[in-house]
Amino acid sequence: MRFLSRSIPISLIVAAAAIVCAQNSSAPAPVTFTQEQDQQNMMEQLGIKALRPGPSGNENAPNHANYDESKANPYSNVPDPLTMNDGTKVTTPQMWWEKRRPEIVEMYSKYVYGFVPENVPKVTWTVRAVDREFIGFTPVIAKDLIGEVDNSSYPAISVKLHMTLVTPANAKGPVPVLIMFGPSGFPNPNEPRGDELEQINDAMKKLLLQQDPSLQQIFQEHPAWEPFKASPLFQMPQLNADGDPPNQWELAAAGWGFALFDPASVQADNGAGLTRGIIGLVNEGQPRKPDDWGALRAWAWGASRALDYLETDPAFDAKHVGIDGVSRYGKAALVTMAFDQRFAMVLVGSSGKGGATLLRRNFGEAVESLTGGEYYWMAGNFMKYGASDATFGSMNPGDIPVDSNELIALCAPRLTFISYGVPEKGDAKWLDHEGSFMATVDASRVFALLGAKGLESFGDYRTAKMPQVNDGPVGGELAWRQHDGGHTDAPNMKWFIQWADKYMGYGPQQ
Secondary structure, rough: OOOOHHOHHHHHHHHHHHHHHHHOOOOOOOOOHHHHHHHHHHHHOOOEEEEEEOOOOOOOOOOOOOOOOHHHOOOOOOOOOOOOOOOOOOOOHHHHHHHHHHHHHHHHHHOOOOOOOOOOOEEEEEEEEEEEEEEOOOOEEEEEEEEEEEEOOOOOOOOOOEEEEEEEEEOOEEEEEEEEOOOOOOOOOOOOOEEEEOOOOOEEEEHHHHOOHHHHHHHHHOOOOOOOOOOOOOOOOOOOOOOOOOOHHHHHHHEEEEEEEOOOHHOOOOHHOOOOOOOHHHHOOOOOOOOOOOOOHHHHHHHHHHHHOOOOOEEEEEEEEEEEEEOOOHHHHHHHHOOOOOOOOEEEEEOOOOOOOOOOOOOOHHHHHHHHOOEEEEEEEHHHEEEEEOEEEEOOHHHHHOOOOHHHHOOOEEEEEEOOOOOHHHHHHHHOOHHHHHHHHHHHHHHHHOOOOOOHHHHOOOOOOOOOOOOOOEOOOEEEOOOOOOOOOOHHHHHHEEEEEEEHOOOOOO
8 A cells, every 4th residue: 555655754744734834824724634644644653664454354355354263262361351450350349330440441442442532622402403203103203403513612623413303292201212323314204295285386386487488388288297296195114124114113113212313423434534523623633643532432422412412301311311323333332332321221233343342353354454444443552453563563452451341341230232133144254243242241240240130141251152043132231132134233123122121111101
């Protein structure tokens, strides 16, 4: 891979640009990097000369990922969530809360996901529009909101969070909410019909005639034609892989609220965007430092700001707010739950490396996949563990001071549901389902310490056998279920709702 900085270091380019901009304004203009330039800049800061390439997801490629289980566990030093860094065993809940949990949070922030800066500006939420809709057969109230981040300290970058909130219209009290990472917008806009639609069509025809009077003859020859037609009052939806209604239908019918939260409105899903978005705003448009937050932590921060709003809206039960995501957003959902203890529950869909799967596992997606192409999800420091040549030598996944069993443990004792599909339907072996199950089993010891139930009945994580597909959910407050669908958590949504309702003691008629 070629970089412009082979002859001139990126750090010197940044410094020179900052000096020039500072001469012309009170604050430097945002740095504009390609992803390759941003990655090279971080490598220079860290003293990394070369990274090991990640494996190919193509099983026929010469450098394909390992799928041989006998070679999947090269590192025996998976960290113990119940052993302090000085070797002291954690034996009481008090030790967990006061000592071990803060220790793990600090390590994850420094070496994996990055620190959220203390000076992140406040967010002011504004309701843009309210619509009365139907989700399936359930009447709902949908609100579209913008969370504007105060950019008075650096006006060159504007960040506006986007969220759409949906509440069952007939709810008798505050409802639980599932925040779902993905595109925002009204799910089923209430369209004009009858006299309203006729008025719109009449106005449109008059406007067209003003532009082209010759259309009068066409309108006379086609008197029944209208520019706009009403959509059918009811359309059969695309069913989930298990034949059930869509997730939004299931949530609304169960009496839940849900929020569609757009992570792209917080931070772009690429390295070139790191000098923009919320990360760029806080850094005043300059490149990150090694322990600055990456996109996963930024998306989690955004979800926490959504929860801030929910705490002010009496329609929602702010003590029972969950977070949901699939794939990279599954990673972000788990990170959100781990770092913000206000979240009561999480549905982690097909998250793989950087999510629920053990980082030390050599199966499918690798740490080198994250330190290479997806480095911007993580803190810059994480790139060290994919370094083959650096001023500090070389490092590998076995050098990471934490692992995903501890990330899941940070969610304890709150409701945590780890979800996967099957490779045959598109939830690729690349995700290492086994590695996630192992981490979930080991994290169960922390749930048990705190008085909750996990998967401790499966025994030692190194020898535990995965449940059959479609079993469960198995466990308790920490649950696992592998459905027979693809790269989605949709077939597990009804199971998640039933499971969460049981622990919350909630029902739509209450």
